[in-house]
Amino acid sequence: MDSGAQRVSAELPPLLRVYEDGLVERLVGSGFVPATLNDPQTGVSSKDVLISPESAVSARLYLPKLTCNRRKLPILVYFRGGAFCIESAFSFLDHRYLNILVNEANVVAVFVEYRRAPEHLLPVAYDDCWAALEWVSSHSVGRGANYEPWLTDYADFDRIFLGGDSAGGNIVHNVAMRARAQSLPHNVRVRGALPIPVSTNREKGALQERSFGISNTELRFHSG
Structure with a gap:
């Protein structure tokens, strides 16, 4: 190894690598894309909002193309996959998928950008997503x-x-259980949850059919 090169302290192949100086290198994941008004394929509009200045939890909101019928729309609070450590609510694949989902389901979607491991281990992601649900309810x-x-x-x-895919499905379960045990602002109630949605391929615009979780003790990296 080049003496000037950084030393790897831990890694979780094929997802990420952590260096001794604390730098985290994510090895997979699609690039970030901006929110859009009137997506040319679906007509869905999106924008980014900051939920909590203290924790920097944010979200990308999606609004379907509106019709003359101004009946109010269901709300989908959505949590992304990515093993708690890769991808983002602002990633290309997720953005394209949410445009398709919001168009077909005709919902207002709040796609939560929670903090990622290994910089922020569980239960941070759970707490961030609960805070986002509280914000929506408020x-x-x-x-x-x-x-x-x-x-x-x-x-x-x-x-x-x-709703959520992969690790997001795990978050759905955790947040739904918390909503049952703990009151949301103004006694708002969650009407349904989809921890393991049907269909198979997010890259083609469908939810992934799997769900898993990583605890603080499980998220230990092997030396490189």
Whole structure:
């Protein structure tokens, strides 16, 4: 090894590598893309919002092409896959998939950008996603602090659903159980959850059919 090269302290192949100086190299995952207004394929619009300045939890919101019928739409709070450590709510594959999903399901989607391992081990991802659900629920009584008009103007808070693929399916389960045991703002209730959705290939616009979790003790890397 070149004496000037950084030494690997831990790795989780084929996903990522951690160097002694703390640098994390993610080995797989699609590149980031910006939010779009009126996606040319689906007509879906999206934008990015900051949920918590303290934790930097954020989300990409999706709104289907609106019709003359202004009936309010169900809310889908969605959690991405990626083994808790790769991909992002802003990644190309996820952005394309959410455009297709929102168009076909006709929902307002909140795609949560939770903090990733190994910089932030569980239960951080669970707490971030719970905070995002609390933020969504807080809009049910109108325009409060840090409000988002796409939620207050277009969303039906009597129809909030959770969804996620892969690691996101694990988060769905955790957040749904927490919602059962702990009250959301203004007594908003989650109406349904999809921890292991049907279909097979997200790259073709379908949910993946698998779910798993990583605990602090399990997320230990082998020396490189």
